[in-house]
Amino acid sequence: MLPPKSNFSEWYHEIIQHAQIMDIRYPVKGLYVWFPFGFKLRKLVYGKLREIMDREHDEVYFPALIPETELGKEGQHIKGFEDEVYWITHGGMDELDVKLALRPTSETAMYPMFRLWIRSHADLPLKVYQVVNVFRYETKHTRPLIRLREITSFKEAHTAHRNYEEAEENVKKAISSYKEFYDSLAIPYFVIKRPEWDKFPGADYTIAFDTIMPDGRTLQIGTVHHLADNFAKTFDIKYETPEGDHAYIHQTCYGISERCIASLISIHGDDVGLILPFDFAPHQIVVIPILYKGKEELVMNVANRVYDRLKSMGFRVVMDDSDDRPGAKYYRWELFGVPLRIEIGPREAESNEAVISFRDEKVKRKISIEELTEDSIKTWAEEMHERLRRKALDSLAEKTKLFESISEIKEWIGKGVALTYLCSSTECGEELESLAGAGVLGEVLELPEGVEAEKDGSCVICGRPGKLNAIAKSY
Amino acid sequence: MLPPKSNFSEWYHEIIQHAQIMDIRYPVKGLYVWFPFGFKLRKLVYGKLREIMDREHDEVYFPALIPETELGKEGQHIKGFEDEVYWITHGGMDELDVKLALRPTSETAMYPMFRLWIRSHADLPLKVYQVVNVFRYETKHTRPLIRLREITSFKEAHTAHRNYEEAEENVKKAISSYKEFYDSLAIPYFVIKRPEWDKFPGADYTIAFDTIMPDGRTLQIGTVHHLADNFAKTFDIKYETPEGDHAYIHQTCYGISERCIASLISIHGDDVGLILPFDFAPHQIVVIPILYKGKEELVMNVANRVYDRLKSMGFRVVMDDSDDRPGAKYYRWELFGVPLRIEIGPREAESNEAVISFRDEKVKRKISIEELTEDSIKTWAEEMHERLRRKALDSLAEKTKLFESISEIKEWIGKGVALTYLCSSTECGEELESLAGAGVLGEVLELPEGVEAEKDGSCVICGRPGKLNAIAKSY
Incomplete structure (x- = not known):
């Protein structure tokens, strides 16, 4: 018997084990074993993701080990990851000359090769993806599928384009691909532009997909990054333009991890177990x-x-x-x-x-x-999908509210997402975070169906013109 | 333009890059990048392997990181791997309390969990497999698909049975699965029982699939191990028998790596490029x-x-x-x-x-x-498959010869496989190795079609009754 879903944290812990998604008894913190049933579910969910990616991307595989010399090249990037990288120092009994990082993400594994792959404008756009294990030394509370030390199923796409605008076009395409993916899972989401201080290390900007878990905390279930020419400059990736000049490429990258399965389990499940959309159920x-x-x-x-x-x-x-x-x-x-x-x-x-x-x-x-x-x-099956979608949307709408005062926001935090207006200054954002005791997820670009709010309003902190922002406690 | 295939080593090096299988320019020795075309080929080949495995096995995924305490439990096993394990000593800036090994193979990741999964005879047989990256700190000359520091595509199956005989039955099934797989690729092979001194660390015995590469060296393209209750005793894996007793399980494991693709490329290819069987060609x-x-x-x-x-x-x-x-x-x-x-x-x-x-x-x-x-x-397509099979068999038969004297064997080594008779003593085996300057692959259980030799004869060293053995230089 599962605990009631109203006790979400325990319910989640138990359903992962009892519904045979993952075995949580592996003897290292933050590492879990995919059971046969869980693996079948993973295969179906990632099958859909691959189907969507395969339309415009080539699947590839880059090594899991990145030399320290490459990982450290992009200053912002390494700063963002240095606390959570696993370092390999020894091979057998020998100490390695150059330490190797277990990839936390693959920019620095891929981009030195992009430099060799890209010669001319005819090689662009370059669009590849891989589904791989990546590693993060998580010191916070770990949780299967949500916060892991080995993310076993990281789908990461990486693209190169001729200029900022073409890369931005691809950001839009990536967002629409991810929408298609989560729509197929009947998982509702916000599309949110992360604030400056919370963007991907090395990115120009980051757009995230967030959903709300049953306990009111948000879960980031996908991110899309515009990298501009930041990495291109670091890794010296240039192409010959039709005019014969040499220009830096502009890049994007976007990822989805097994959190997609965490959201599927958490949002649709009930007191007695999993509820799976027909297309993704190992047993239909x-x-x-x-x-x-x-x-x-x-x-x-x-x-x-x-x-x-x-x-x-x-x-x-x-x-x-x-x-x-x-x-x-x-x-x-x-x-x-x-x-x-x-x-x-x-x-x-x-x-x-x-x-x-x-x-x-x-x-x-x-x-x-x-x-x-x-x-x-x-x-x-379609009718059931529509019921699941509707139910999930209703539940998300119930957990989302627009506020005009800090005190109301403070009271709401923990129950779901507080929407409010913020100007673009980092000071106001940080003040709101500290007053509300929750994180600013960023500017809401797209609200889920059934949630309505004006895009513009007065900053809840300073009163200047602001944009609709989401604030919540997150996983 | 490729070098002629008669210059095999260079031909192989060049075709891997030019036919866009793997990019060999990744900045760490022994690590390579799967190009989109190579990845498509990999997907088709492993699709066949999965199809065969799925009939009787469940696919799972176990963590890539194994704590030193588990990896070190089985004495023979750790001795066999300690020189080639990558050790993670640091997470971020912190030194880890327990060092973590990057899996060189997954016995010690899986079997502590098997202990929890197996309670009664009704849980047996347990048959699982996974396709994962494994890591070996290779100090020898590395080569794409053949000798790598990250084996990106290791299919490893692990099974548990009630007793030695049932495990042995499964060894036979595994051999017949691997035969089906290599037959589908039109790759000919010897089935050879490895000598005592060359079996898998921790195994009761090891049976290998060996093929002959164009330069006459053999390539081990699959192994099947009977583990008896060696690991069961180490990891204390018992089950309740129908009679209510508690008995150790008996285990087998068997693996195939991307060497299957190395053999496919090397054996069928010619001076101008790849030759792929119809079912596995990314472009047919x-x-x-x-x-x-x-x-x-x-x-x-x-x-x-x-x-x-x-x-x-x-x-x-x-x-x-x-x-x-x-x-x-x-x-x-x-x-x-x-x-x-x-x-x-x-x-x-x-x-x-x-x-x-x-x-x-x-x-x-x-x-x-x-x-x-x-x-x-x-x-x-079938006619072409038959032509490829026939051609590969002919070439393998040309590179295989039966000898009755050491001097003839010595002269043949480097051209292919020398067959001869050996008694079961380690001394005679080691003497032959040192006299011939090549390795004893072991007792030949099955010869490829078109190669004929009696199974029994007099030991080429001591003259006592012996079995047909294969000797060759190997990759």
């Missing part, structure tokens, strides 16, 4: 024969027929013909978030019917087995 | 319109029609309608190993015909475009 449909003495054969015949039929349609279907009583079977598959349950008892078997129910509803419906067509199942 | 078919002035439209119409037709059949097809002259086009796609080339000039376009040729043959054939059906292409 469970067939449960209700076996009464003397009627086993009748029921199993129909159940097998239904199973085979669904299987042949290409659905990921599982049959639970174990000896457990129905309640135990329901409980098990609810825990794993199976979207569609099909029960077949003797009465149903006799009349060629089945009882269907969806994981996110309490409703049972009797249908004729002929109604189990590919089209009808896809339609039901 | 190239359509080359031969454009003459005034006839462009006619030719392009037919070429586009052919391209669309092949695309709709699901083939990975590319159109080269660049302005390059035909020779340059041929050269480019030959380098990338495209199996099927379709040329369409004005004459062909007029008569609704095309000229087809296969990468491994010098033959051109004119066919009617209607003959380009899914079935005929699949048949041609």
